[in-house]
Amino acid sequence: MPVTEYDDKVLVTLPSDASTQFTVLKYGATVVSYKTKGHENLFLSQAAKLDGSKPVRGGIPLVFPVFGKESDESNPLSKLPQHGLARNSYWEFLGESSSADDSIAIQFGLYPDIANAELTSLWDNDFTLVLTLELSPNSLRTHIEVENPIKSSKDLKFNWLFHTYFQIDDIEDTFVTNLTGSNVYDQLMKSDYIDKFPVIQFTEEFDKIYSNVKDDIFTQIVDRGEVLHTLKKKQLPDLVVWNPWIEKSKGMADFEPKSAYQKMVCVEAGHVKDYITLKPGQKWFGEQTLCEEALTYQAI
């Protein structure tokens, strides 16, 4: 059975090989597991809340309409908590959207009348989100379409980000490639610069936004020369790279075991350096694909 719906989640398996599969919670439409031939690609904290009591610490949480916290109090988005309301709302499961000979896709929708009411009361905007999750033998494609409904009375301004937690073997043997030459904003140092290093390595807490990364660049997570994950994207110009390291891990109650910072890295594709603006009736889409590619160095 390629698509199995439960009360709180949906399990999707590849028609030709059930060990290639993903599981997505209806809460936040959060993918919490993505396995390729039985191998788990995503990190999920052992203390992650999967009961809808708080956003999931792991998998692929969805960030909308704001990345981080908007500090300008004149901006209505400043009323929302960090990373907005998509990851802490129950989405509507819309069923199977397509299936080819060896791929299968399902969709979820989110709109104000089913979103987290406490948060939509703080941010009074109309929106229609349709998330498509497509599984193929060697990839998981996540596609988001955002619409400002024609009946809306105002422009829709928003960020979007797939907050992907990748599982790795050892953070100190891991690097992230193909972001050399990008504009970087270091969220810890609060500084902007051009990245000159050939690869990203990790020796401490790391929290940087790489911006204006072209869609033909694909980012790879590499462990001692072996490519663990490849991320491709469309219409998502920014990549956030984050590892909480020791102290920040200690400060997150839902991050367990505390040593797990060594087993994960977030590489998050999004549009976060400025807001996308849609007039009533307009649509936008963004897409990421987690796939398998040989080690490929691309000059920026």
Ligand SMILES: O=P(O)(O)OC[C@H]1O[C@H](O)[C@H](O)[C@@H](O)[C@@H]1O
């Ligand atoms: O704890 P959360 O709200 O899920 O945020 C977790 C992390 O998300 C992103 O990676 C940000 O760049 C980090 O600054 C933030 O700490």
